[in-house]
Amino acid sequence: MYVTTDVAPRLLEDTPLGPEAGGLYRRQNIWTGLGFGVFLGFVAWLISHALLQGSNWGSDMVVTVTMVAWVIGFNIGMGSFNAPIRWALGHDQTHQDELYAAGVGQGRSRYLKFCTDHKVVGTQYLVLVLVLFGVGGTLAMLIRTQLITAHSSFLSPETYNSLVTIHGMCMIIATIIMVSGPFTNFIMPIMIGAKDMAFPRLNAMSFWVVVSAVPCLLATFFLGGVDAGWTTYAPLTVQAPPAMDAFAVTIITFVVSVTVAGVNTIVTIITMRAKGMTMGRLPIFTWGSMIGGGLGLYAMPAFLLVMTLMITDRATGTSFFVAAQGGSGWLYENVFWVMGHPEVYVILLPPVAAMLEVASTFARKPVFGYKVVVASFAAVAGLSIMVWAHHMFTTGWAPDLGGPFMLTTELISIPTGVIFLSIIGTLWKGRIWTRLPMYFVYLFLWNFIIGGVTGIYLSDVPADQYFHGDMFVTAHFHYTLLGGAMIAATAALCYWFPKVSAKMLNERIGKIAFWMIAIGIQITYFGCSGRGSKECPVVWRTTTRSSSMPTRWPPVAPTCSCSDGSCSCTPCSIRGATGSRPRPTRGAPRPWSGRYRPRCHWRTSLWIRW
């Protein structure tokens, strides 16, 4: 395997590490993390169980405390807090310790450790994202299997509802980090000529924190299941089983990770640019990362807040969201969507920016309208914090605000439209080289138009009073999130894969996967929108004997499952395709660029064997 690195080889030769280098880091890896996390969680469970048993809100408190203890324990065991603890004790990390933590001289085992090298963190994120898509995709397949016939009793209602919820949240988590995790870490510093991220230790921490959130999410299945949908509206969730507490802790943990990563990205881009890399010359992907990260800093704290209030409602008897005691479900819905709408652009902006890089490389032209695109990213981010109530048009909350929120929502399609202009402008008179990544650019174009057009019906209050809550909304956001954001991220993955692994993807397998995904999405979600809007029987997030899409249209059902399956198989096909060719075809470090405008992130790096 090859790694690309700027600093490590020199350090490797110049500074032999002493046997003491790294201190505690030497003994820590994922196993100590798991061990200590389980240990601390167990201790917390014992104590809280003993103290709280039998009290009114006992089980909620116990689950919360146990989950939080697990998260903290895991991160102590991994070494996330080593440096601050040592610093508090009056020792600082030595240079040798830092080198050790950066993975110098550790071989592959550093991928399972707290490693501050941005390329290692990026690769770790990539694996995590693929795993999460695998899990979420498997859940989607189970959902589809249930829906094969209208009367299927494959899953019980409880199980079905919790599968849908966890499918949703798993995918939301995965899509938020799908580009900002792997590629912002791996590629962005190289693009701007920085040696690493601004805060390498926080960077490693952000990864291991999100890892520790995943078991909490999966634990919900064993704690009664969350059957409230990914939006987990109160007051339904106030009555939910303790799984809801684990769900809330998952999100709180995740928010910590995303916030830390967002700050790191922004500081890196502002302060660590190489000489001559002015803001006006930043590659477009860097802008997408920065604006997406910044928007996350606005959105994510609201998520943390609303989940914390949810826990206190459940575990301590407050009543923020309980109408019978003076609270309001509308409060929950507002704070949730104050997070929820900006969040969709936190997801969207980095992949779209990455995809513009792809389009530009394979059209052999610069990105069309660079400045306008940057401005429209900023405009999208700015507007997106003012549109949240379009998710609440039919809640009955503030009907008079329907007009203003209709305005802001429709305004946002202007800067969104500029993104289309930029793509087609970049294609204009280009030398279109249709390698695998470019396929996904065209697929994005197709899907995202449909996503945007379905959005305008939903942004119209009178029309949304019909469409809200049915499969049409599901189709809309799958076209934007899966068909748009995730496909753009796949373009980026295929594009940067050689950079990350020094291996080319197998294009033939990749193109088979491409067609399965492309066709699968259309069948599944066009089906959704059609069936959903006609009889509306498939009320979203339901287990229903009348979920009639499959019954009315029998041959479609298995196809849908297959296509959903193919989406989750992409990572696998991509993985399977990788081993086949050990080295890039030509011009090793720059498989796509060739003679074309060598981009600094393809050019600067050394390729070393280790």
Add this chain to the structure above:
Amino acid sequence: MSFEEQVDELERTVMSEKPFFSRPGGKIFIIWLILSVIGVLIGFYAPHHLLPAMMSSTGTDVFKTVVVFTVLAAPVAAFVYAVGIYSLIAWRHKGDQDEPPEDGPPMHGNGPMTVVWLVVSSLLVVVLLVWGLSVYMAQQVSHPNTLQIDVTGRQWLWTFKYPGTGVESRTLVLPLDRAVEFNVTSVDVTHGFWPVALGNQVDANPGEVTVIQTTPDKLGKFSVRCSQLCGLYHAFMYSSGSVVTPTQFSQWLQAQGVPPALADRTARIAR
């Protein structure tokens, strides 16, 4: 180059300029036109098949909105698709594996094009907005002699009360052509009151009363669903509804035990 030479040069380029329809712009225009026409046709025909037969004023609004928005969106989508398709036909570098021998033109943007794009999309947004707001405002106007119905959601069924008559029912019966106002609430968690073919809905929130109104204008049956996930049997939370003539409405009220005089008065039938 002398002036004459320059004029010659210009003349030659102008003369050799191919006719509009064989230039890229012209070909894209043709593709665009075809796709737009298809899109507009879809806009007119698809809603008949994708939406249920609407049975009320608000339902008709939904239907019209879908048609208008699709027709407006079609040319924009068609333009993006047209350039995409044309780029694959005309500008694609043949020979997948070998990279293109030369780069595309170093074009960083195009001011006028960007301005046109922004102006057109802004205008479209204005049209959407004016359309949406005027429909929405027309829906807010309250009508005289509105029939009031109290709707209550609970896990997992709907009850409908007709104030003044004492009728409490599991099915929703509405008289034709009479404005009706639903006062919606819930006794446990949030539900979504959605009389589907009436094309309107509002959440049922515990501790709050939310109001929507509509005017049924076609006889027939529709279903009332819950549109907000409300727990285990959410999917089974539906009732049937029907729109009937005032006479039938009065008869239905009488069947529920309302004295004939009161039933007729509620149904506004003169004796």
